[in-house]
Amino acid sequence: MTIRNAAFAAGISLFALSTGAYSQTIPQANDAYYTTGKEELARRLGAAPRTGRAKNIILFVGDGMSVATVTASRILDGQKRGVDGESNSLAIDRFPYVGLTKTYSHNGQVSDSAPTASAMMSGVKLQNGVIGMNSSVKEKDCMAARGQEVMSLAAMAERAGLSTGVVSTAKITHATPAAVYSHTAYRDWEDESAMPAECKAAGVMDIAQQLVKWPHGDGLEVALGGGRQHFLPTDANDPEDDGRKGNRKDGQDLLKAWTDRYSNSGAVVWNKDQFDKIDIKNTKHLLGVFERSHMEYESDRAKDKGGEPSLADMASKAIDMLAQNERGFFLMVEGGRIDHAHHAGNAHRALEDTLAFDAAIKRAMEKVNLDETLIVVTADHSHTLTMSGYPKRGNPILGVVVDEKGEMSKGTDGKPYTTLAYTNGPGAIKDQARADLSNVDTKAPDFIQQALVPIESETHAGDDVAVYAVGPWAHLFQGTMEQNTVFHIMDHATKLTERHAAK
Template structure:
């Protein structure tokens, strides 16, 4: 191969010399006038690094799927700039941890029944290898929404369940509720993603014996269940008669009287643990704990920006990832772990770009922590989103302009719309920032638009901003990561993880 490139290059130089002779330009001048240009050098260096790549075809002992909920390409770009600017470096040329991964594919995220997916079928695609309809989890595309019968008969198997059957360790951590769509898709099979507790289910489904998502987590019968499960959603595990341990004015939601945190402890005995605050989390010894349940809020965990103000304290996504790997890596058979930056999505639904990007930066810290912990010779890491949002980066702002600021041109003057008013670089196509009277939109300043609570303007007024339907990125490193190339279906992600780890093949031989 090396000889081929050398042989190819020689005639190219002769052709270049010939052109130079014809045009009267010396060949040595025509070759690399821009050779000292910093942009040229950067790209040339990138090419040389890619030429040195060697495919890793080891079996992936461990698989880590990192999902930025709602993290499309535009959110990644904005987060890259935001993170760099926060650190006082050039944001535009900044590189997030997963952007340095060697392999990248584009994911088509439509669901079995919709152009634009919700988080449930997109998570199912990645955890089971099939597409299903919106609002279903762990069921195939022929299942009907709200059908308890189909919940019992049309389940599909997740990679986490397959791994447990082989004696591997498994985990799911998130900043959303642990019973939410993405983490729930690793262990549950449900006819409606909103059935997070029995209180969320219709009476006929409960009486027919269909279990809610929280119950399915505690009762998971593949192997010995998840070794690590952390996030929010505490009220889905506590009875309606029980006071929340953190907030005196809140109680659990369950109508069946069950305390599933105690059910977890009863199942795992001395090797099991339940924690709900930062102090308890830090006290967990990974070497002595086999099964850890962490529920740090009644609903979703705090946004990263707000987390330092939480009275009881919450671990960061990076801290949860580190603790999880320390626990799971004790198993010589390997592990499968989901890490979700769940609240990237929620902030975009609120058209609050500051918290969208802050939580994306927190996920970047989690990926860095993961990279410090694992051996890439035996660990496949896949970083992706589940769907996009309507976040846009537009206008003609100068290099280095605050990504959350108003659009300012290269002449350092604000750029105005036809109505004579300023606008922000980041906007949303729809959402709560939309006005029913667009002509009355206010004049904006960067001082107000860069504040954490600022709601970006939207074209179409909605109470909640919607998902976006465009493709998003799958970034991969480790064994068989090179299989992520081109434009693929979202459920392809499962197939690469399954193939790289050999989980499916080993199950067939069992």
């Protein structure tokens, strides 16, 4: 052995000895961050994958719930409860498996909810604006869409004898919930009044009709959300909004059609009192339409005239109803108004709706057996919300940036700025001058975050979104995956395509 090699070997031996001793006495061993990190490692090491068949699937979709939205909501939750927001944990933060999904559509670098929700429900990517079709169908081309339908996981579940449900704070006919049960070349064809004459003449059904007349199994057991206008004819008074009528020009009352279809076991409700009184033992098919359009934002729900159940209440009742089926169930739950608040440039309401969404997830986890229920939480797409500057630890997440020295941060224009902002949206600069926020309550519910590019409605973003999972085969939700792979993992957990093919 040469002198050089001998010295190298001696160095390795000394390093091994020193690190062995050092590991017992490292100076940070008693640091709180260090010990909590070790505890987290122990939890992860103790998490054994579940590989039995999933009897039940619950897919939670936070519409527009970007990673920045989750982070800001986590901090807000902690600050509202008087604890450290940065180290706080939401219910989804406790899920053992996390990955990322790529949200591009067949023809779009940035997608809308129609193809992204459909990708998760059917396993294929679609063109923007299209629901439940294959990738060849172009937006609004109803004639070319005939015969190009794809089958959703929910349809396969119904055919296998499982119960199915869909819950949303948006209109129940909106793009994400519609991906559960409908096929359409255009997401805005929620009732026939919006459809071209040639499409109606060809017998193409609008989304609301498809919900009520869904042909798989015995139809949806639960459908809860907003959107009454799409189910009522133009001569029908809305039960809550004085002077407002339905949208349907074909004269169909689809709420009556629901009760007619399920004459012995069906119910329609439109307010919280009716919802609370539902007897789940004697109600096998429940349709709830709690608003003429979308349901209220969580921040405004208590002021609703007719009263609305929370997303957690709706998800909880849906689970109670669906779980009566011993064969199992599929349920999609959407936090639909996270997206709408982002479009309005209103971070306050977006975060509050995210917390309501997380509360629904927590409630669901308390109600099911995770050895037989796969819960998947994700978003359909992102938004342009950003979290920036150098705010001190504990700085109000909806406030202006104050640094660790206690000094208010300002732009080159001498004006303060908020931690949360948007790349584009209605809060953009006007008249070449940014508003001075020095004496503005940026934490108020109606405050619109400042944005860079002026645009009436803030847009979606194209970055990856997180997917969280717990239950059978949840460990497959790791790394970066295509969004349509979400379907394939849920299907693998339930074997629904195999069961469908065997029939």
